[in-house]
Amino acid sequence: MMTEDFFKLPEVPSEEFELPAMPLRDLVVFPAMVVPLFVGRDFSVRAIESALKRDRLILLVLQKEKNVEEPDKEGIYSMGVIAHIIRATPLEEGKLKILVQGIKRADIKDYYKKEDHYWALVKAIDEKEINPEELSKEEGAYISAVKELLDRAVALGKQVIPDLLMVIRELEDPGKLADLTASISDIKSHEAQKVLESLDPIERLKLVHQYLSNEVGMLEVQSRIRNTARERIEKEQREYFLRQQLRAIQEELGELDEKKEEVENYRKKLAQLKLSKETREEIEKQIKRLERMHPESAEAGVIRTWLDWVLELPWNKKTKDRYNLERVQEILDRDHYNLEKVKERIVEYLAVKKLTKGKSTAVQILCFVGPPGVGKTSLGKSIAEALGKKFVRISLGGIRDEAEIRGHRRTYVGALPGRIIQAVKQAGTKNPLIVLDEIDKISISFQGD
Template identity: 40%
Template sequence: MASLSRADVYASRYPLLILQSAVLFPGNAVTLAIGRAEAFRAVELARQQQAALVVVVYADGRRGDQLVHQVGTLARVAEVQLQAGQRLQVRLEGLRRVRLLAVDMAGAAPQARVEQLLPNVTPAAFAAVERVRALAGELQRQLGLPDGETLRVLETTDDPDRFADLLATQLVRDLPYRQRLLELVDPLERLEQLAGLIERELARRRPVVEPPTAAAPVPSRPSAEPAALLDEANEAREEAERLRRRLAECGAPPAVVERIEQEIDRLARMPQSAAEATVARTYIETVLSIPWAVETPETVELARARAILERDHFGLEQVKERLLDYLAVRALTGEQSGSGTVLCFVGPPGVGKTSLARSIAEALGRRFVTVSLGGIRDEAEIRGHRRTYLGAYPGRIVEALRRAGTRNPVILLDELDKLATDYRGDPAAALLEVLDPEQNRHFVDHYLDVPVDLSRVLFIATANSLAPLPRPLRDRLEAIVIEGYTEDEKREIGRRHLLPRQLAVHGLPERALELTDTAWHELIRGYTREAGVRELERQLAALCRKVAREMVERGLNANGGLPRRRVTPAVLRRYLGPAPYQELGVSPEPQVGVAYGLGATPLGGTLVPVEVLAMPGRGQLQVTGQAGEVLQESARAALSWVRAHAGHFGLAPDFAERMDLHVHLPEGALPKDGPSAGLALVVALVSALTGRPVRSDLAVTGEITLRGRVLPVGGLRQKVLAAQRAGLGGLLAPAGNRAEAARLPATVTRRLTVHWVETVEQALELMLLAPPEQSSSGVLSPSSEGGVKAGKRSRSTEASRDSHPHR
């Protein structure tokens, strides 16, 4: 038992900890969760003073009138742990009974002046110990109370004071009765109360109870405890039987059954008021709530699956074909063969990644559960928290199984690329076990600490980009790229899905709004800038709000005969205001030193104007506009190629030493990087140095080498859509990307011409026009001041201009 320090013996004031539902006996320990501010301060004060504190209980079990019992326990703070939510887990060890003389609640922490209550141990108390010990042994054989470990301690304890407090801690659950026993300072009185309590409980189970002969009889006194106080023992036994029945019915594996049987036996021996009992009960209930044997039958009908995909999504033909292939394989080979494939839909926001996963679940007849991974930086969110921590709970994978209620749901791992990493672990690494079919058959959640079979779960992931994912995690995914919608597809999605949904949400008739084709065109181009359709739906919602307001102001309702509102571009601007988006840098006329590059971002394709100015200087190259390191390297490579071919363009060999070149990428607040701007940089540099304008109806993309080759780039579909959105007539792309032409939307390729180039010379032939001023002095050459002067057009330039007139 913990002992009092010298400071505690002579102290007159102690921090006061007031509890609501726990009575601490001397010589015993209890673990509590502290969350109230005054309790928090009392514990902190005791730790700072390295002193004990007084533990008492509210007189009515509540905090209403702030009345407390006058007898409490002087206790030592054995351990303190800070838990989540600014809560403390405190382990207290009881020392002595004390009586409160004065209470001070006005200070920083509650304090009390107390006097210690010392027990008066008599020979009769020692005799009563033997009798109560025999009764406790009989009670343990019949009811299992107290537990075996406590009974062994009682058999070796002869101190009447400690014996009575230890037995009361184990047997008495009623809070008022525990307080009554705490207020009995004389050990003999407590032993008499406990003896009478045990005898009455034994008498309820046997017609005749033979009195023990090992000790002299102890006169019993009338008891004031509630009737059938030990009914909690029956409740504990009934609870254990109920949990065992649930365990037998849940279909858990043998290893899990054995582990939970041990936990149920342990729970049955615990006092129900103990904090450990609540933890154990929560753990058992959590394990039993897992669908160990519940399974949803899977049905794979390709015709039905195709109908569901067509009903829920417009466009995305290649994605639908891939999904139908996947479902066909499952239909032929069975469910388990497809468990090793983890589909990952990769694309910008709003293109339908989540709805595709939901459609797959519906086509398979499985339940669908979403696990949001965005912003998770703690590994325990995946694997669960260990039960040693206060407030521990299972990981999100196990929680998804519990919500689904079946062991073979479709679990969507949403925003996989938004996982973070810090000192609490790497959640992406924890997902390796979840997604690996060789390991997830025996996935162990830290909270459950038993293996869970995830092999029958169909995992589907979504991400805006695969770049942030670790390579081992990417290796477990089969990426299906969704690069965005064309304008025609957005218009059809708006007509078929978005507008009817918003009309229903806003309480409008089904055909209350009708947008003309020109209104759809302006709405998509001028009021949205995205690869998906979320912003489009928000703008349609704004239109519906305006119409709903008109209905209310005119006193109409959904059935009040409101005429159909025909939305033209003028009506659109009146409702939504001026269009917030305008294409950047698209000039109607060719310009010198300006080429239009193309970029691919997680939000879709974008137009990237490249501007170059040549000026007298000392050969410096400056790149501005938040250009990344790779893009700056592309600029240096482009300049090196131009210098190596200076004679071809009529430039002096040392032109770069007598002029500065400034490359600027507008919209400097947005970071830009990547090698695909290399070809646009060459075109803009040659145009600025030779004075030849660049065609403004063509965009250009491609990585270059120092030998003048044009290498393939990524995100071609997004870049093509960006060029179409900007109103351009065509673009130059690397010949190495020609194989992707079949995947480009037909509605786009009919309006936009793609020129495939293999070398920089071919690109310059197509992009550069003749200089605006010509002279008969020959080809262009740098002037003595570092500038350039005009010369004759080459034959190739004439041919380029004749074959590709400016539009």
């Protein structure tokens, strides 16, 4: 799509003159550039036909809003390019394909519609001649920097015709270098128009250097993204290949079916539970870890024990509390003789619980104190029966390690949940009545009771 001396160009008048005009939606044509254009608007086709009957010169100018079908003088920029129509080929439905070559920048004095297409009164702008030997060091550095940036862009994947790249590398004229580089840069149409309107070759080259730097920065980011994606894909492919090999080995050893059945069983149990998002994600994470492990590894046994306990807990089973105080009194009187003050305190406690049901209140615990055999544990059993709760007794006598109550870390061999979690599982509901029995015998030592 170039270059300057391929075709013999007609002379462009130095004074103001009139010629057919064609607005372009989103393309800026630069001097000395050869570009193909597809023309579909009727007034544009008529302008080309008019130019072909004359001297084949036409004004190409960018319109400010690309969605405007027929822009007026206010809808186009004040500077365009006088171009030569090299070839015009008719297409279907009255459209044209043309090949044009930019000649000179043009200052648009007037723009109007005459007959069935647009005309413009323009004055050609001659390019300022610069001797490469007279360039300052800074200007020479900009020329080198633009060429280096373009080479960097090509190395990062930018598509440029090799012959055109060779021409750019040989150019030393800052104005022509700026125009040629801008024509192949990935810049927006209004940015290209700024380059076209920059008449000073050095300032134009600086502007192109800025746009090209931005493009190279974007290409570097895209390159990093592609490399990251490629590495991720390669890693996933490698893992897939290794898993297939492991699968084949497990099939030979007969381990695959048992392991797959075990994992599917865990997933079925998980699907039946109504859990919070965080809890479900943690359980799924552990199931995936187990799936990737060798079934005979020590870590697999730890995860298997943890999953067995977690999935067998009564997450969704709950008994309905019955705060019938008359029934409570009746059951307490039936199971326990006398103890009137104790029974009265229990009924008062349950009455408060009934009144504050569903409200956010501080949790209270009943503490029974007395010698052995007076009925402390049986009182708890009677309360559970009266409220319709499951009853669980946890004996704390002789416990020397708090981990017995709250549970051990999973990393320990033979680690199990604490007494409270075991009691919840034993009860089969998530809201049982738990009696912590013999709490006074937990620990007697120099560390305190």
